[in-house]
Amino acid sequence: MQYDERLQHVAVLGAAGKMGSGILLLTAVEMTDLSLKPENKNKTFVLNAIDLSDENLAGIMEYLRVQILKIAEKKVIWLRQMYADRADLTDNEDVIEQYIRDAMRIVRPTTAMEAAYRSRLIFEAVSENKDLKVKIFRQIDQHNPNDPWFFTNTSSVPINLIESEAGLNGRVLGFHFYNPPAIQKLVELIVTAKTRPDVRQFALDYAKGLKKVVVPSNDFAGFIGNGHFMRDALFGINKAMEIAAKRPLAEAVYLVNKVTQDYLVRPMGIFQLIDYVGIDVVQFIMKVMNPFLKDENLHSDLLDRMIEMGVKGGQLPSGAQKNGFLKYEKGAVVAVFNPDSNTYVDVAGFAADCDAWLGAMPAEWKPWKSAIRLSDKDAHFASWFAALKDTAGNGAALAMAYGKNSDAIGRKLVADGVAHSEGDVNTVMLTGFFHAYGPVNTYFV
């Protein structure tokens, strides 16, 4: 079965969710583009958008329309070529509107799982629950005569367990988008020992069609991205707990967040990143990964405590950040959570004192936003971290320890066989987490 044929009948499970909606959008666009090719003009393409919630599915159709409009506007030169034979479409506006109609005609929103029984390709983006995934896959596979292929977006469940428990025998792989899928360029590709070569080849072609950067990861809980992030986050949480022995916890969280954002020149501090992903999601992924780890305990009492108090972070449907460890106003951090009093403590009240504790920053510093645009980033970071090494003060010391640990996590992922190379680890962190430099480097030796 050729690429186009495989993509003629597709289902996305969890299509109205945060990841599912992005996967749905990208797949809808890819399928629409295929449908416009002259050799496909008489074929019907079907993309089932399957979700439990009628309300969310209604919302997702509007989201698709808006996003496809933006995508169409960017490729109008190509669209005019595709619709060259349509005399009724003359203006750019005409071809853009037609493209949206063609795309929306492909997408079929439904709450009925049965819609996937005829699909040739199943994308799964339901919640991170192995047993649920296995149950759904088995059910679809038993009723589907097309020997469908299953692509799971799991970021933490080992694929070989899904494969063996659902009896899929080489027809499943991990196709892990980063959040949000429509924007993030990175995809982690995870195959099992049994994954069929044609399934893997299709996945690579599909990623290429979506203009994604593919990093292969071995089938080990958490893969590369979460393998690094979860350990890095736990290190930050534990550092905060250490500092909290002598200062209030809220101040400790502020300090570690500031050092990881400013001193380590990252797009956001580690506690802001945990809030962004969702404290509940981080806790859950750690819980999924932990049983598979030897000599390590990937668990944080502090995360459990936050969840028990109902503080979860994550995002509102609008994309706005919900409060977690930190409190946000218009995207800026204004306060830090104190679990002892169950209140947020204003940053303004302690920032000056904390900043004095951190010490002065070397003059070479450039914020992430401008550092990421430098043509010679290596030289900049080499001189920045060299300056930091020679700087006295708690901030510089914490940053150096943090950078060293981040480097060690990266090297361990290679040593443990999760990543094929240090380069792959760096690609994941640079592309999927927007770091300005790879975690595996020589800056912290």
Added chain:
Amino acid sequence: MKRKIYMAAGANTISMGTGRKEFNPRKERPGLEHYISTAGQASLAQISNPELIDEVYVGNFMAGRFNRQGHLGGFAATINPTLEYKPSMRVEGACGSGGLALISAIRSVLSETSSVALALGVEVQNTVKAIYGADILATAGWSKKRKEGHAYFFPGQFSDRAGVYYEKYGYDYARKGMGRWFRNAIDNARLDPTAQEYHNDTADLEEAYHQAVPNGKFFVDHLNFFDCSKVSDGASAILVTSEEGLAQLGISKKDAVEVVGFAQLTRNITNDPPNPVEMTTVGKAAAKALEDAGITIDQVGTAEVHDCFSIAGILTVEALGLAAQGEGAAWVAEGNTARDGKLPINTTGGLIGWGHPTGATGVHQAVTIWQQLTGKAGAAQVSLNPERPYGLTINMGGDDVTVVAIVYKRAD
């Protein structure tokens, strides 16, 4: 000329759009009403008795689609209440609409229908994304050609002209002249606070130009964005008067220019240009206006030409006879059209530097010539060779279809 015709009390709004620091596409902006009243009132502020204005001509291309507004003549009284219950109409000839407003006012004064006419041009284009703006601007061509045209229709038309020019005379040779054209446009715009590129602080303009290699996958085959005029919101206004009208307004002749010749020609819109590397109508209209004025191009000290694209600027230099066919790029590259060159062209930036609020452009050109000939151009003032006392404007609609050429000189 049967009767002496003057222009005075010129005024421009800022040309608003990308490039201006205060421009934010996400924020709500002033509309047509603001631009019409601002430019009109700035002109009227230079006279003491606006009731002397007999009529109004509003040049505008496509407010019907950019702003969902037709019937622009009806806005005259928003400039000044004394304009109510007087003749007012909108005239249209695509990007030559402003020139048509001037010509209409000139003809009316010439025919003694009026003594003082206000010519105002306006366009507010940043209401739609560029990709839809391209559809609207494409109506300056023949609609039957839209389907086969480029997504960016007019850039596509002039890209085709540029492609033929490259083929005939050499790519690097042509780009050198076009790059210099761009540099002159920005250098001049930096001297006029109302110019859209006034804030441009690129250090090496020609280097930036040559780094942006044309790429048909993202735009058109033979032009980059620097080769193109701006998407602009703006308006310009100027008074067209008889000798008595000027005196009644109390305007001294040293503050006015005299219109000594003009021409307006139109090519068949359903045909392709007869020669892709020639601005045929521009050449004919300029020759006719110069003949009407009884002068030659060598007597022109400064000109405003319609550089909707840099290649149009080069081809216009050739159409005016300043350089032979194929030699315009060299003539421009040598600096002859720069502000200190033999014939300074587009001294406030032209369509590429000052901006191109389509329906306003023709009037803006007249305002710039009026400023230069009467010493009112501020930092943008060029020193004029006394041997060449004349000014010239060339305003074009569509792909060399409607052309208005006007010759001016100092009135005193």
